[in-house]
Amino acid sequence: MASALRPVWLYTPLLLLALLWEGISRAGVVSAYALPPLTNVLAAWWSLLVDPSFWPHVFASLGRGAAGLAIALVVGVVLGVSLAWSRAVNMLLGPVVQMFYPLPKSALIPLTIIWFGIGDESKIFLIFLGCLLPIATATYNGVRGVDRNLLWSAASLGAGRWSLIRDVAFMGAVPDILAGLRTALAMTFVLLVSSELLISNEGLGFLIRSYGDGSQYPQMFACSMTVMAMGFAADQAFRRLAAWLLRWRG
Amino acid sequence: MTQATRRTLLMTALALPALSRAHAADPVKIRIGWSTMPSHLVPAVYQARQAMRHYGRSYVVEPINFTASTPQITAMAANQVDIGAFAPTAMALAVINARLDMRVLADMLQDGVGNYRSQTLYVKADSPIRTPADLRGKRIGVNGIGSASYTAIVAMLRKVGLNERTDVTWVEVSFANQLPFIEDGKIDGTTIPLPMGTDLEKAGRYRALFTARDAMGPTQFTFFAARAQFLEANRAAVTDCIEDYTRVVRWMYDPANRAEALRIIGEVSRRPVDSLQYMLTEEDYYRDPFLIPNVEGVQSTIDVTHSLGFLPRRIQVAPQYVDLSFVMESKRRIEAGA
Amino acid sequence: MSRLRPLLSLLPVLAVFAFWEGFARAGILSDFLLPRFSVVLQRIWEDFRDGLLLEAIGQTFYRAVAGFGLAALLGVSVGVAMAGSRAARWFFEPVVSVGFPTPKIAFLPIFMLWLGLGDASKVAIAALACFFIITTNTYLGAVGVDRHFLWAARSLGASRTAVLREVILPAATPQVLTGFQIALPIALITTLVGEMIMGGGGLGGLLLDSQRFADSVGLFAGIVEIAVLGTVLIRGLALLRRLLLHWHAEARPVTS
Numbered sequence: 001m002a003s004a005l006r007p008v009w010l011y012t013p014l015l016l017l018a019l020l021w022e023g024i025s026r027a028g029v030v031s032a033y034a035l036p037p038l039t040n041v042l043a044a045w046w047s048l049l050v051d052p053s054f055w056p057h058v059f060a061s062l063g064r065g066a067a068g069l070a071i072a073l074v075v076g077v078v079l080g081v082s083l084a085w086s087r088a089v090n091m092l093l094g095p096v097v098q099m100f101y102p103l104p105k106s107a108l109i110p111l112t113i114i115w116f117g118i119g120d121e122s123k124i125f126l127i128f129l130g131c132l133l134p135i136a137t138a139t140y141n142g143v144r145g146v147d148r149n150l151l152w153s154a155a156s157l158g159a160g161r162w163s164l165i166r167d168v169a170f171m172g173a174v175p176d177i178l179a180g181l182r183t184a185l186a187m188t189f190v191l192l193v194s195s196e197l198l199i200s201n202e203g204l205g206f207l208i209r210s211y212g213d214g215s216q217y218p219q220m221f222a223c224s225m226t227v228m229a230m231g232f233a234a235d236q237a238f239r240r241l242a243a244w245l246l247r248w249r250g
Numbered sequence: 251m252t253q254a255t256r257r258t259l260l261m262t263a264l265a266l267p268a269l270s271r272a273h274a275a276d277p278v279k280i281r282i283g284w285s286t287m288p289s290h291l292v293p294a295v296y297q298a299r300q301a302m303r304h305y306g307r308s309y310v311v312e313p314i315n316f317t318a319s320t321p322q323i324t325a326m327a328a329n330q331v332d333i334g335a336f337a338p339t340a341m342a343l344a345v346i347n348a349r350l351d352m353r354v355l356a357d358m359l360q361d362g363v364g365n366y367r368s369q370t371l372y373v374k375a376d377s378p379i380r381t382p383a384d385l386r387g388k389r390i391g392v393n394g395i396g397s398a399s400y401t402a403i404v405a406m407l408r409k410v411g412l413n414e415r416t417d418v419t420w421v422e423v424s425f426a427n428q429l430p431f432i433e434d435g436k437i438d439g440t441t442i443p444l445p446m447g448t449d450l451e452k453a454g455r456y457r458a459l460f461t462a463r464d465a466m467g468p469t470q471f472t473f474f475a476a477r478a479q480f481l482e483a484n485r486a487a488v489t490d491c492i493e494d495y496t497r498v499v500r501w502m503y504d505p506a507n508r509a510e511a512l513r514i515i516g517e518v519s520r521r522p523v524d525s526l527q528y529m530l531t532e533e534d535y536y537r538d539p540f541l542i543p544n545v546e547g548v549q550s551t552i553d554v555t556h557s558l559g560f561l562p563r564r565i566q567v568a569p570q571y572v573d574l575s576f577v578m579e580s581k582r583r584i585e586a587g588a
Numbered sequence: 589m590s591r592l593r594p595l596l597s598l599l600p601v602l603a604v605f606a607f608w609e610g611f612a613r614a615g616i617l618s619d620f621l622l623p624r625f626s627v628v629l630q631r632i633w634e635d636f637r638d639g640l641l642l643e644a645i646g647q648t649f650y651r652a653v654a655g656f657g658l659a660a661l662l663g664v665s666v667g668v669a670m671a672g673s674r675a676a677r678w679f680f681e682p683v684v685s686v687g688f689p690t691p692k693i694a695f696l697p698i699f700m701l702w703l704g705l706g707d708a709s710k711v712a713i714a715a716l717a718c719f720f721i722i723t724t725n726t727y728l729g730a731v732g733v734d735r736h737f738l739w740a741a742r743s744l745g746a747s748r749t750a751v752l753r754e755v756i757l758p759a760a761t762p763q764v765l766t767g768f769q770i771a772l773p774i775a776l777i778t779t780l781v782g783e784m785i786m787g788g789g790g791l792g793g794l795l796l797d798s799q800r801f802a803d804s805v806g807l808f809a810g811i812v813e814i815a816v817l818g819t820v821l822i823r824g825l826a827l828l829r830r831l832l833l834h835w836h837a838e839a840r841p842v843t844s
Contacts, residue, residue: 009678010678010682011682013678013680013683014682014686030698030702031701034697035698095600095601096600099604101773101818102776102815102819103815104792104795104814107784107807107811107814110621110804110807114621114622133770133773134770137769137770138770141765176763176766182724185689186688189690190692208691228690230689231688232685234689235685
């Protein structure tokens with residue numbers, strides 16, 4: 001296959017889905033209000049992209065997403081390693097951490113108002129909480145899955161406790177942590193929208209809500225497309241990075 | 251960050267050094283909650299500050315957007331918002347459940363005054379539903395059981411002898427999804443928001459079955475409310491704030507400023523100005539020129555909601571939970587000055 | 589000791605509840621912002637006695653588990669297919685990459701219109717939210733299978749299905765289960781959010797009513813109920829993981 005055609009070929013599946021979307025909407029299978037034709041959405045998207053007042057909303061959401069994800073990465077890895085390494089931590093913290101996992105973020109909003117007020121902190125906290133689970137779970141399972149023989153041989157070679165945790169358990173869990181981080185990265189984009197749905201003054205979730213209230217459905221979908229596109233780009237970049245980090249695995 | 255918040259932050263930052271010197275004229279920061287775009291006007295008002303007299307001197311404002319009235323109750327209880335955009339039911343809940351000592355402060359939107367807009371239940375133009383009594387056995391889409399529009403529809407159903415529990419089916423559909431749902435035949439009647447409702451009616455595709463005014467008479471749709479404690483502690487600042495707000499609303503209603511007002515509203519609500527032509531006319535909800543609320547309208551909605559079983563108990567709004575001194579003082583000043 | 593362990597693991601949870609009760613009694617926050625745990629517990633008991641709670645839990649449980657199950661079935665199939673077939677990889681890789689970070693809530697109205705406001709639309713949205721997570725993890729697990737095993741199995745004349753059943757699936761199991769463990773709470777959350785947006789009962793419906801009527805005791809009761817339901821689900825899956833991997837380890841006594 002000609003190399004110039006390769007990207008086209010790679011993204012043909014998305015093109016097929018796009019055509020399906022356009023067809024479903026144009027044929028009236030679903031009301032154009034619920035799913036506007038893709039071409040209308042793309043037109044609305046373009047007009048948003050060239051509108052300078054659109055970008056502060058994008059950056060506001062991205063900033064909160066990055067902050068939430070970064071905190072979740074640090075806390076999640078430490079938590080996952082501790083839960084896997086120490087029985088005491090597992091018994092003390094495990095059940096409490098577990099309780100918070102399955103709670104929908106919007107149910108927690110009254111609590112976050114009490115703890116963090118209604119500013120950026122409460123939204124970052126909600127994103128953090130949502131991203132914590134994939135990272136902590138993957139780290140925990142990764143550390144638990146590290147070959148016992150490796151640990152024993154490292155210990156017999158005189159590796160200290162910290163060295164065992166850092167060089168053997170953590171490094172051994174890196175592939176799993178990266179898989180968890182990829183999940184968390186994708187969830188960040190979902191969460192940065194939902195964290196803004198109840199209380200916010202700016203951001204993409206705020207825009208989705210205000211366009212929805214105004215029945216401006218193409219614009220509403222264009223905002224979702226923005227989130228989707230950023231998530232896609234982040235995922236692609238992350239896969240490159242992960243492949244590079246894991247190059248030693250061959 | 252919106253321009254308004256950036257400006258507010260800037261004002262706050264400028265105010266900080268003054269604060270440390272304990273200056274007498276530190277502006278009070280007033281956090282105003284609001285929910286519905288663009289009818290609540292709040293963020294637009296703070297983009298039209300040329301008509302204000304006291305902003306930045308005695309007070310500054312941070313507008314905060316919420317999805318609805320009730321999340322503002324929690325925020326107010328946690329002291330995160332000072333003035334909120336409340337519906338009558340939400341204010342009653344703030345008093346009864348959150349035990350907040352609330353005051354009706356000023357008008358935002360009134361339903362069914364004169365020829366102004368009243369919430370409308372629409373059916374498709376070719377629907378067999380001709381009168382409210384025809385709703386028997388039909389599916390009605392509302393944004394929430396217990397909401398303002400639900401209350402008005404139930405009042406009408408009872409008026410024509412229907413039982414809201416047994417004679418109709420309620421479907422909860424957010425405002426944004428009401429049109430897709432009725433288009434698709436999933437519901438038979440619903441309250442399509444402005445301006446879609448009136449546009450579709452004019453285009454002959456939908457028909458107004460009845461309005462909230464038909465069911466309940468004029469009511470107070472949304473109003474500003476605050477805790478008595480906050481109002482007492484900041485009486486001068488709040489009075490200046492209400493005066494400025496009133497001045498901007500009056501400025502917007504002045505035909506000479508209409509184009510500029512709509513441009514600002516369009517900008518902050520991110521709507522094309524073409525779609526806002528109904529605003530600030532009789533097709534829009536009524537706004538009192540001096541922000542004087544319809545206290546009986548607040549009470550009548552609370553009474554209906556209470557009779558439907560959505561409030562643990564009834565509250566008597568006037569005189570305990572009303573403080574009109576702010577709007578009255580602002581009216582006096584504006585009439586004296588202009 | 590081992591029989592006491594489940595009891596011991598309850599201690600931290602009880603400590604949280606005790607701290608909550610004490611903090612609420614200290615009166616730093618109003619009863620509205622933080623009702624006492626005992627008051628919340630009483631509400632839960634009342635809801636339980638009225639039968640309201642069990643009905644709501646049943647609805648939410650069914651929707652979440654059905655959505656999760658559907659996503660597990662489809663996700664594992666697609667993930668394995670992607671690892672094994674170039675055509676499947678060609679089609680699904682960009683779709684998963686785009687679909688994963690998409691806020692599914694934008695498509696909620698479409699599900700509501702197509703599948704109605706009952707169980708089906710909530711099951712479908714929960715399944716959609718889990719599908720991409722399970723697919724990605726299965727795919728990562730399946731491509732991560734040591735190539736030497738595959739070559740060995742093929743050179744020993746194992747058929748395609750035998751390789752899949754005997755080599756790929758067992759080796760991918762830990763990663764697949766990690767995907768399940770991440771997806772299950774998300775199934776629950778998505779179901780609850782669906783119920784909170786669309787109505788239609790369940791614990792999310794109860795939460796919605798509490799939010800709408802500023803009933804903070806009801807809201808906290810809902811949070812506790814969801815936490816308990818979620819813990820039961822997560823614990824159940826963790827147990828399943830241990831059982832499955834236990835068998836897995838026994839089936840392959842020599843790993844290195």
